[in-house]
Amino acid sequence: MTREMTSSFLLVTFAICTLIIAVGPSELLRIGAIDVDGHFTFKPSDLASVSSDFGMLKSPEEPLAVLHPSSAEDVARLIRTAYGSATAFPVSARGHGHSINGQASTGRNGVVVEMSHRNIGTPEPLVEPEEMYVDVWGGELWVDVLKKTLEHGLAPKSWTDYLYLSVGGTLSNAGISGQAFHHGPQISNVLELDVVTGRGEVMRCSEEENTKLFHGVLGGLGQFGIITRARISLEPAPQRVRWIRVLYSSFEVFTEDQEYLISMHGQSKFDYVEGFVIVDEGLVNNWRSSFFSPRNPVKISSVSSNGSVLYCLEITKNYHESESDTVDQEVEILMKELNFIPTSVFTTDLQYVDFLDRVHKAELKLRSKNLWEVPHPWLNLFVPKSRISDFDKGVFKGILGNKTSGPILIYPMNKDKWDERSSAVTPDEEVFYLVALLRSALSDGEETQKLEYLKDQNRRILEFCEQAKINVKQYLPHHATQEEWVDHYGDRWDQFRSMKAEFDPRHILATGQKIFQNPS
Ligand code: FAD
Known part of the structure; x- marks a missing residue:
């Protein structure tokens, strides 16, 4: 020895x-x-x-x-x-x-x-190109699923913004990004699961077999079983992405455009719709916005906003290299219907895989500055469309002040793309928004960057929603008491509890x- x-x-x-x-x-x-x-x-x-x-x-x-x-x-x-x-x-x-x-x-x-x-014996992703699906181990990272499916010219349809997340982890929540308005969350794109229940039984489940367990596990916060295999639906992978950002100074115009974009049907529409809020020098501070520089330098002061909040719409059009002659025209036609600040168009063009993996680049940058492994008091909320304007006034233009300490995403989704039978909880309206406050705390930063300050702000945001009766639901929820969980699930709590009794x-x-x- x-x-x-x-x-x-x-x-x-x-x-x-x-x-x-x-x-x-x-x-x-x-x-x-x-x-x-x-x-x-x-x-x-x-x-x-x-x-x-x-x-x-x-x-x-x-x-x-x-x-x-x-x-x-x-x-x-x-x-x-x-x-x-x-x-x-x-x-x-x-x-x-x-x-x-x-x-x-x-x-x-x-x-x-x-x-x-990865362990000896854990299965590699298995692509079935004819059937357009991939079978993956529950712990597989989405980035590896992508790499494998691209070998066959295929890719999953619905994504998260960041790919270094596990399949089982995102399917236990929902898995959302700018494609969700069209394809639904990742949990709407699963064909079959193998699950080990809390009794230690390995159960295969799908729309046809053990249906209750199938829907319960999707969005089920890991409560009913451990996902060991997921069969994920695929589509032909686009080759390139035209990625566009435009700015708004009016929240109403911004959300009108976002809602218009997610209501479009048919062939010609954008493939991804997201957006974010800029309440401060956020374009500089915001780790999700490296896009603006250096080819597209922008200063908030260059866009007339009188120092108030700006909103950035982020959209993409996927295309095949053989369509590169027509993509400009197609994008132009789609953009004509939008009412952004005309001088604020920022465009880039990149490979599909580089677009999907964009947040990893920001991660590497932050890691190199020791800014990745810091506390993240993130708060993700689903806000009903009917109250998003009140949320804007109370939170973006109110509680946040003029410092955010990280990106604040906002984009709408269509509820009819979410399967009501899954365990995921969303507001009771046809359209709802994700508002993601993705902040990082710095122990040696200014007061407004400190963990306690940001946690207190989160508390005030939740309190404001409660007082204003804005019926938000937490995404990636965190609740301190069972009473809060009962409230989170609302009239679905009894079913959730009875599933727990059955499977765990x-x-x-x-x-x-x-x-x-x-x-x-
Ligand atoms: P973990 O954090 O390890 O686990 C999460 C929960 O799922 C735990 O309760 C765990 O017990 C359970 N679980 C894990 N694996 C399984 C399994 N195989 N079977 C059953 N239960 C399991 N989410 C989005 O929807 N969209 C985004 O764009 C997005 N971007 C993100 C970007 C970053 C940088 C980060 C840090 C997170 C992001 N998330 C996003 C959140 C992410 O979806 C959650 O953190 C989710 O929990 C997945 O992370 P994980 O795979 O590490 O799971």
Whole structure:
């Protein structure tokens, strides 16, 4: 044994002994004895690496162990042990750990299943070009799904803005981006799932088979099962993207245009509709807007806004290289119907894959400045269309002041593209907006960049919505009490609770969401 091996052996032994003293030997021995093709790890560095997340808002709580599974059966064996124990213990799938509030954690007595850590045996994405779908492991990252499907000239239809997220993680929420108005969220583009329930059963489910579980798991915040395989619908992949940004000083005109764009049917329409709010020198500060420079330098002062809030509409037109002669004309015709500030058109043209992977470039830039691994008190809200103007007055032009500490996205979606049977919760209106306040806190920044300041602002925003009776629903929700969860689900709470009783009766799964009491 080398000196390094000896010291890491001693470290692991020490960690196990410490854990045994802390939690009692029986759990650890029971977990260690589970026969899996992958492996368990008890190493302090592994426990530490799964105990915090992108939000960095909570002090990390390390689990008992981490499972690196090789198959759905590995996950099932673990859950069957947890389910069959006199004292059940929590098990949470962890995708890429990009939650904000510890949703993928288990606390000190649980086991985290590292779904995105590639292990010997975890299946590669399998594309069926004739059938236009891809089968993927639940922990697969979307960026790898894209790479694989592009080999066949195909791609999923609906995306998130950022691709380093896991399939199981986004399908447990919804998975939204500028394509959602047309294709629906990612959960509307799934054909079949393999799920390990809280009883440790591996169940195949789809529109035809185990339908209740299928719809329940989609948007189900990990409460009913761990997704080990998803079959995702594909389309022919575009080759290039014309990416356009235009500015507005009037919120009414901006939202009218956005709503017009998402109401268009037929062949000729934009493929992606998003937007963001600029309340300060945000074009400079905003990590999502590198687009404006250096080829398209813009200063807010160059656009007449009298120092008030500006709104940026972001749209794209996908095309095949063979259509490069006609794309200009097509875009021009579509743009004619819009009422943006005429001097504020910023256009770029890039490969489809570079467009989809755009946020990763911003990530690399922020990482190089040590600005990625900082606390992220993000708040994502679905706001009903009928009240979006009140939200603008109260929040964008009110509570936010003139500093935002990060991008604020705003774009509308059509509710008829969301399957009512899924567990995802949206406002009760045909059109609703996502408002995403994606802020980063800096401990050595100005007062307005500090974590407590931003958290307090979030609290004030939620309070304002409640007082103004704007019936918002949180996306990627985080609620402190069960009363708040009951309110979140509204008249769907009874069904949600009864699904829990059926598929995870001992409350083993995804306890980090804090919806139900801990395992019993
Ligand atoms: P995790 O955070 O690891 O897990 C999230 C929850 O899902 C946990 O409760 C976990 O237990 C559960 N879970 C994970 N895997 C599985 C599984 N296989 N089966 C069942 N349950 C599982 N979201 C959007 O919709 N659109 C965006 O554009 C978008 N952009 C983002 C950009 C960045 C930079 C970041 C950090 C997040 C973004 N998100 C976006 C949010 C993202 O969808 C969520 O963080 C989501 O939780 C996915 O992250 P993850 O795969 O790391 O899952």
